[in-house]
Amino acid sequence: MAVVLCSWGDAIDGGTEEALTLARKLAAATGAQLRWLVLGGAAAAAVEVGARYGVDRLDTVPGAGASAAGPDALVATLADYCGQTAPRAVLFNQGAESRVIAARLAGRLGVPVVANVFDVEPAGGGQQVTATAFGGDTHAVYQVDAPLAVLSVSTTAIVAAPATAPSTVAQHSVALTGAAVAERFAVTASPQVAEARLEDAQIIVSGGRGLGSKQNFELVKDMAAALGGMWGGSRAIVDDGWIDSSHQVGLTGKITRPALYVAIGISGASQHMAGCSAAKTIIAINKDADASIFRYAHYGVVGDCLEILPELIKAAKA
Ligand SMILES: Cc1cc2nc3c(=O)[nH]c(=O)nc-3n(C[C@H](O)[C@H](O)[C@H](O)COP(=O)(O)OP(=O)(O)OC[C@H]3O[C@@H](n4cnc5c(N)ncnc54)[C@H](O)[C@@H]3O)c2cc1C
Known part of the structure; x- marks a missing residue:
């Protein structure tokens, strides 16, 4: 058996x-x-x-x-x-x-x-x-x-x-039959993945609706670049059209397990955490001290991410 x-x-x-x-x-x-x-x-x-x-x-x-x-x-x-x-x-x-x-x-x-x-x-x-x-x-x-x-x-x-x-x-x-079975569906096009996979990233900086706008989300990309990592986001901002779904972390997005996950302006809904809770270290920035994300975060900053992020980016680049 x-x-x-x-x-x-x-x-x-x-x-x-x-x-x-x-x-x-x-x-x-x-x-x-x-x-x-x-x-x-x-x-x-x-x-x-x-x-x-x-x-x-x-x-x-x-x-x-x-x-x-x-x-x-x-x-x-x-x-x-x-x-x-x-x-x-x-x-x-x-x-x-x-x-x-x-x-x-x-x-x-x-x-x-x-x-x-x-x-x-x-x-x-x-x-x-x-x-x-x-x-x-x-x-x-x-x-x-x-x-x-x-x-x-x-x-x-x-x-x-x-x-x-x-x-x-x-x-x-083991000799197995099956490889010769004709496929009933043909893949005619698939997304071109030019960069590394989010699933394999060791450092991920993710943003959510708390960023306030697509334009502000650029701060998340800057922070990810400054830390030498990749960027992701919540489904809320995919649905709002700020980022495309290939960067979505969560139950219906990418399941990641980085060494460091920085969640910025993300509430910490269970469906999001399904894609990042295996991270070794989670850092959260959220202006609501009662946000669910702080139940998962190893380090948390309560504050306005639009004020904190520019300073963090400066520090990370220094
Ligand atoms: C079947 C199903 C599947 C789903 N799959 C996924 C999935 O794969 N991935 C996913 O992410 N979601 C998924 N969701 C959606 C999920 O339930 C949440 O709605 C979503 O994660 C919320 O995104 P958010 O945290 O960015 O937004 P919000 O819930 O709107 O939270 C925004 C957060 O930002 C904070 N904030 C606001 N302004 C600031 C500021 N200036 N500075 C700092 N913080 C601020 C707020 O306090 C709040 O906590 C799914 C839902 C369902 C029903």
Whole structure:
């Protein structure tokens, strides 16, 4: 019996170590083997990461193109893998794409799926799964009574914990069908990402409606540049047309985990915090001392950001 984390792509995504931490917890509690199925170029780096997180077996798929597979091929490949290996639980590091793949895989296999998962433990013949709901405001506990459950893991709510001792990772090459499946949807255009990804940034300066205007938002960009970081914003200002949605942080935007997150004129709604609460340090500037953001911030400044920001930019540039 195995607990499996499924990954794909050319690099190991942020959040993978957190997902492995949860997978290892379930595997240990059920006496199952911890397996990691990695499709694509990321497999090369997975051995070292897998060893640190106690992975027993790393499964890779021979042949080129696995990382370039579209969703239909991916679902078919993963369904084939589950058919061959009969795991107890299949976990995904939740992102916009994997969330859909997880649901489709569960549909294909006829098994339950839970999204936004941050904890799981065995219960009865199945497992008790805890997930966030309503944008993180609520925790829901599900009793999943099925031999196999698909779990889409919200990794911002998990602290990565390497195994106490590294494991010896057995590497297996698994022959899977599915890569040749014809895609029913074709991507005809996708956004050109010229700069680094917000998800990978170590320093993010984000602004919200408290900036007052699109013009004032330039201060956020200046502050980000002065700190050598990237800039983001809340959905409120995306909706108001100040910035485009590729910079939106939050539940329906980018899930980030920087070393430093500076939130300026942002109220701290749960849907925004879903995209930044995993930051190691959060600094908030807000004129309302009772703003929710101060519940999350490690350092807070109560004041008018339009007065404070120019001074901070000057200081950061000095
Ligand atoms: C299903 C769903 C999904 C959502 N997804 C997201 C998401 O992905 N990302 C996201 O951000 N939101 C998301 N939202 C919206 C979210 O609930 C909030 O409405 C949004 O985050 C608020 O943005 P804000 O903090 O910029 O604005 P506001 O809530 O208007 O807050 C502005 C803040 O600025 C402060 N302020 C005002 N003037 C100043 C000043 N001069 N100096 C300093 N501080 C000042 C105020 O005190 C206030 O706290 C979602 C909502 C739903 C329902």
